[in-house]
Amino acid sequence: MHDPPVTERREVVEEMHGEEIRDPYRWLEDDNEGVHEWVERQNEYADRVLGSDARDQLAPRLETRAAVPEYGVVTPRERGYFQTIEAADEDHAKLCVRSDLDAAPTVLADPNEWPDGESLDWYTPSPDGSLVAYGRAEGGEEQYDVTVLDAETGETVEVLRDCGRAGPEGFAWSDENFYYVTSGSADEGTQLEKQIRYHELDAGESRAVDDPVLTDDVGEHVWPSLGYTDDTLVVAFHAGWTHSDVYRWESDGPAPADGELVRLVADTDASFRPNVADGTVYMLTDYEAPRSRVVACDATATETDPDDLAELVPESDETLTYLVVAGDSLVVQSQRDARSSLSVYDRDGDHRGEVDLPEDTAVGRGDLTGDPEAPEFCFRAQTFDRPPWVAHGRTDTGETTTISERDPESDLDLVVEQRFFESADGTEVPAFVVHRDGVERDGDNPTVLYGYGGFRINLTPSYDRFRVPFLEDGGVYVQANLRGGAEYGEDWHRQGMRENKQNVFDDFYAVAEGLVDADYTRPERLAAMGRSNGGLLVGAAVTQRPDLFGAASCGVPLLDMLRFHEFLLGESWTVEYGSPEDPEAFEYLRAYSPYNNVEERAYPAVYFETAAGDTRVHPGHARKMTARMQAANTGEEPILLRTRTETGHGVGKPTSMTVSEQLDRWAFLYDQLDVSET
Known part of the structure; x- marks a missing residue:
């Protein structure tokens, strides 16, 4: 029997849409000394439980697999090829450039030489490759300073401080100057306040592209993406993951003087993802095409009817997911049953x-x-x-x-099979089932079921070097393609969002039950795993179907779905989940909100993970859920919480921290699923 720390109840009762909501652990949403002390006690408890023989045996195996090189995708430009490269003995990837593909790389920026906790999370070279901008953040907080380098000399041209959630999609070069999207800060609660700015390198100054369309026409909770071609700035305002408004900046020149944003594509309820080149806007859209197609128009067009856009690549039975322009060609990525083609x-x-x-x-x-x-x-x-x-x-x-x-770090001979499982409403849900050759379906294999199910995120085949020991030791890894993603287009996404969110959970249970029925495993040796929105999935699984799982790994999760919109980026996710302020949305959010559905009963073992520097999902979700489950659990399995500092939602982690995280996670699963090293 594990004895977790006792958490004080400080009852808060409020009425929402006529229902009395009790929240005894709301005080854990704060950031004060009392909460810090509580977090420290929980970390100490996690240390005691996780300090097992399994952890000692796994440590050298994971450390060895961490000591390998990592290569980012190459970005080609006229003056060079840019790439991030992490050597086997380094903690961070370096930003490099080479004059041609056979040349040795030159290091432009090396985060390994920066103060601990700082990372280089993204970069974007200028059109000819003479300059490159990159985002530098501290503690994984995704609050960036933007540095511009001369790509030939490596010298710093300029540094823009405190740009908030700046990123490559919100960055567009205009010759040697650029437009960029900046936001407020997480500390001040202003991350959703965004502004498009134009920066002149020679003058060393930025000017706002001020236009009422930024808030009045498209709403304040949108995320702009930028493109630039032939003196025209193209802006797509993405309201969640289902709707985009595409505009262009109309002025006498590239600088934001006496201009305005003019709608490029007439308003319609669809998503448009622009990519611009040579005066043309190429767009991936689901307008009249749930699996998406490619259309185009002139960058100087105005209020183009979507029906009048030139169709270049029609919808097919594959789902189009991304496109780039390469010279006189388009390279289009698509997926069939979650597998990629180009x-x-x-x-x-x-x-x-x-x-x-x-x-x-x-x-x-x-x-x-x-x-x-x-x-x-x-x-x-x-x-x-x-x-x-x-x-x-x-x-x-x-x-x-x-x-x-x-x-590969192992000569393991893997069997990869895609199976389909029937969900509660009859929908066929695919999942990849992965195990070493020779594993028998005897109903007793340790199995990890991973899922996400939201925000049009597709779960595709993935290599995870830290997963290899589990597979070597006879484990079965299963990756489910739940509704809420876009593996089968926008219809698949919409069937798993807002009032349809329960479909995602039911899909997950269908895969879990199917694995048991097919004699891969049994509930006591089956673990649920997910992170972020996938953490919400795991939270729902352990509160709705605790009988189906022997353990659960729940990372950086959303769990209080009646208050998620109050913190950090939460308000922007109401497009995907619905808002608790809406009476109709409240009903279905209340029905599945994991935190609000904890009851006194025996629960499977749960390992919660969160980060003090998470600027996306507030760590209060995991804290409150841990406290409530520890108090309500009548069984003997542990409910653990690990809180890490100097990191955030997942971006910019040094390899050494990743090893520590993976070691805790897999040690927990080895203990709870009774995995033996072979």
């Missing part, structure tokens, strides 16, 4: 060919790049049994060459 078209939409990829390959959304000025593109791909590799392709010759790759 197709090349000319700019008029004529099909030129396919990129040869191995079976069960995934190319991430941020892992495809192109040079609009040259017939070159690059991608980073991976499979369940092959570590990520980086390749360079040419649209003119069709040739593809691997640039960077490392050998």
